[in-house]
Structures are given as C-alpha cells and as structure tokens.
Amino acid sequence: MPHPRRFHNVHLLQLSYAREVVEQLASAGVEPGAARPEDFVHTAVRLQRLEPREAAALSALAESAGVAMATGRNGALLGGSVSALRGLVHRLAAAEAAEERPLARLGQELSSCLAARRGVMRWGDRELDFRQGPLVMGVLNCTPDSFFPGSRLADSEEALERAAGMVEAGADILDVGGESTRPGSEPAEEAEERRRVVPVIEGIRRRWDVLVSVDTRKAGVAQAALEAGADMINDVSGLRDDPALAGLAAARGVPVVVMHMRGTPKTMQKAPHYEDTVREVLEELAEMAEGALVAGVAPEMIILDPGIGFGKRLEDNLRLIRHGQALRSLGFPLLVGLSRKSFIGAVLEVPVEERLLGSIVAGAAAAINGADILRVHDVAETVQMVRMLKSLGLVPS
Numbered sequence: 156m157p158h159p160r161r162f163h164n165v166h167l168l169q170l171s172y173a174r175e176v177v178e179q180l181a182s183a184g185v186e187p188g189a190a191r192p193e194d195f196v197h198t199a200v201r202l203q204r205l206e207p208r209e210a211a212a213l214s215a216l217a218e219s220a221g222v223a224m225a226t227g228r229n230g231a232l233l234g235g236s237v238s239a240l241r242g243l244v245h246r247l248a249a250a251e252a253a254e255e256r257p258l259a260r261l262g263q264e265l266s267s268c269l270a271a272r273r274g275v276m277r278w279g280d281r282e283l284d285f286r287q288g289p290l291v292m293g294v295l296n297c298t299p300d301s302f303f304p305g306s307r308l309a310d311s312e313e314a315l316e317r318a319a320g321m322v323e324a325g326a327d328i329l330d331v332g333g334e335s336t337r338p339g340s341e342p343a344e345e346a347e348e349r350r351r352v353v354p355v356i357e358g359i360r361r362r363w364d365v366l367v368s369v370d371t372r373k374a375g376v377a378q379a380a381l382e383a384g385a386d387m388i389n390d391v392s393g394l395r396d397d398p399a400l401a402g403l404a405a406a407r408g409v410p411v412v413v414m415h416m417r418g419t420p421k422t423m424q425k426a427p428h429y430e431d432t433v434r435e436v437l438e439e440l441a442e443m444a445e446g447a448l449v450a451g452v453a454p455e456m457i458i459l460d461p462g463i464g465f466g467k468r469l470e471d472n473l474r475l476i477r478h479g480q481a482l483r484s485l486g487f488p489l490l491v492g493l494s495r496k497s498f499i500g501a502v503l504e505v506p507v508e509e510r511l512l513g514s515i516v517a518g519a520a521a522a523i524n525g526a527d528i529l530r531v532h533d534v535a536e537t538v539q540m541v542r543m544l545k546s547l548g549l550v551p552s
C-alpha cells in the first residue's frame with residue numbers, strides 16, 4: 156500500500172520580538188532552557204567610518220563569531236542572530252583587552268545598539284513608562300499662526316477645553332506651545348510666549364494629573380512653565396538656540412526632548428540637502444545629545460526626535476520614519492512628530508485639514524519602527540491606532 160503523503164508543514168515565521176520567539180518555542184513543545192530565543196531573532200547592523208585596518212580586524216572576528224559582514228565605500232553591514240552579534244561583542248572586548256586599539260569603542264557601540272530597549276524614565280514623582288508601547292502626546296498650540304489652523308487655540312479657555320478632550324481620549328502627555336515653528340515663521344517675543352502658555356499649564360495642573368511638556372526654545376519660557384507645573388521640556392532647536400535651556404533642564408532634573416533641525420524655522424526649508432539622511436541625522440543627534448550631557452543633563456533624561464519637516468525634503472522625512480530603529484540605537488527614547496505635516500500633503504496631495512488618515516498611517520509606521528512617543532493633533536484617533544497595533548502584536552503592549 157502506498158504511504159500517505161506526510162507534509163511537514165514548513166512555514167515562514169515572522170518573528171519581530173524575542174517574546175514571540177519564546178511563544179513559538181513553547182508552542183513547538185521545546186522544553187524551556189533547551190533553546191536560546193536570541194538564536195532565532197536575526198538582525199542587521201550598519202557601521203560607519205571604519206578604517207581599513209578596523210574593517211579587516213572586524214571581518215576576521217565577525218567570521219569567527221558566525222556573523223556575516225559586507226564592507227562598502229560608505230561603511231559596513233553586519234548581520235546574524237542576536238546571539239551571534241553578542242558573541243562578536245565579546246570577541247571585540249577581548250581584542251580590545253589585548254590592546255588591539257583599532258577596535259576600541261566598537262564593541263561598546265555594538266553592545267549598546269543591541270541593548271537599546273524600552274525602559275522607564277523616572278524623575279520626582281513622575282514617570283514615562285515606555286515598556287507598554289508608544290505613548291501619545293497631544294499638541295496644544297496656544298498660537299494664532301500654527302501651520303494647522305484647526306490646532307490654533309485663541310485663549311486659555313479654549314486650550315483647556317481642547318486639553319479636556321485629549322485627557323478624556325487617553326493622552327499621556329500634553330505639549331503646550333506658544334510659538335509656531337512652521338517653515339518661514341518669525342520667532343515669538345518671550346513675554347508674549349510666556350503669557351500664552353503659563354495660564355494654560357496652570358489650568359491643566361489644577362484639573363488633571365496628566366504629564367505636561369512645554370514646547371519652547373527659550374529658557375525664560377521653560378522656567379516659567381516649570382514653575383507653573385510643567386513636567387518636561389520640548390525644544391525644537393535641540394538645546395542650541397538658548398544655551399541656558401540645557402542648564403535649566405539639568406538643574407531641575409526634568410526630561411528634555413532634543414529635536415533635530417538644520418537652520419532655524421525661518422530658513423530651514425531653503426534647499427535642505429542630505430547625502431545619507433539617516434546617518435547624518437543620527438550623527439547630528441548624537442552631537443546634540445553630547446551637548447546636553449556636557450551641560451549636565453542626565454543621560455536618562457534625554458529623548459531624541461528626528462524633527463520631521465524641520466529642514467528635510469520629502470524623501471528625508473519618509474526615510475527617517477522608516478528607519479526609526481536606527482535612530483533608537485543611540486539608546487535614547489525616540490519621539491516622532493509627524494501629525495498633518497506637509498510631507499503627508501505632498502504624498503496625498505491634500506490640504507492640512509484632510510491629512511488625518513495620512514497622519515494615522517505614517518504614525519503607525521513610526522510606532523512599528525520604534526517610536527516611543529507620538530506627538531499628534533488628533534489624540535482620540537491615535538490612541539485607537541496604538542490600541543490596534545498593540546492587539547496585533549506590532550508594538551509592545
């Protein structure tokens with residue numbers, strides 16, 4: 156009698172999280188401890204600025220660690236299982252100990268890039284818990300000229316009404332700003348900016364326990380905002396416009412969002428150009444983070460932001476959203492603010508009023524690619540989107 160055909164049911168697994176690997180091992184009946192989950196999570200890492208000697212030494216170590224390596228004109232790629240890459244980290248450390256200077260730091264950088272994972276930021280009696288997936292930051296524009304007219308709030312009464320809706324919809328943070336930084340905008344006077352944000356922050360503080368950040372480039376405004384009850388600072392100039400701002404954040408021990416921008420809002424969209432967007436933004440963010448550290452800001456209090464729409468072309472914005480994981484590899488949490496911005500208008504050919512759907516889709520892509528905070532005008536829709544991503548297992552929950 157012919158044998159009945161027996162299928163082995165071979166199928167591809169799409170395993171983005173180590174947790175899913177653990178589930179699959181269990182469902183295949185593999186005894187706990189009989190396999191290392193990190194053997195089954197594969198990843199690739201890009202390196203820059205390798206000297207020929209470093210590349211040769213690294214290539215030999217990579218091969219012995221079972222890690223694939225490809226070297227090109229502008230750097231190299233390493234690829235393999237997470238455990239093999241960790242093995243390479245150990246070999247690099249051993250080579251460094253053996254005085255093989257060219258490999259100094261490389262092992263550390265590779266190690267921190269593999270370890271970049273979501274944690275909890277704690278200060279005073281406040282915390283931001285990034286372990287349960289992306290948080291939602293609602294935008295409160297106390298300005299007459301923000302790029303999205305639907306976000307402009309005429310007075311503190313209107314701002315508090317909008318804040319109530321956002322809190323009700325599940326916002327984790329409210330970002331209060333008194334100056335538009337849309338392309339071509341003029342800076343706001345400090346006294347005016349303070350007058351716009353302080354009563355709103357005081358009002359929020361009296362009513363809700365939600366976290367409040369102040370969106371400002373000025374130390375004077377940030378100080379008044381912190382005194383009014385703000386919990387953190389969001390600076391689109393990445394602590395470069397006002398040197399006192401970093402010192403203030405350091406002295407108060409509050410988190411600070413360091414955003415990437417080339418130029419100023421007035422000039423930033425005049426012919427921006429990048430050869431290699433992700434690498435250049437990453438390098439410049441690393442320098443900005445370094446500046447914050449030098450000013451005394453604790454490393455656990457820094458949040459990085461690629462500055463979508465700030466001195467970027469359409470393709471730069473799209474690339475930065477796609478490569479969120481690369482931007483997280485410096486080890487800092489990542490904030491992405493793309494809500495209703497003009498790159499969405501450029502793709503969909505719709506005015507700012509009709510960019511909700513594009514914002515939700517691009518926001519979902521950013522979240523899947525590692526964003527820890529989504530800064531948005533439409534809180535209720537974003538909270539729903541994040542809940543769907545969590546239920547699909549596409550972001551941590």
Ligand code: HH2
Binds near residue numbers: 294460463492
């Ligand atoms: N975008 C805007 C303002 N502040 N802060 C961070 N960290 N990241 C961003 O992407 C970001 C930001 C622009 O949006 P909006 O506040 O709505 O516009 P305007 O500056 O015109 O008020």
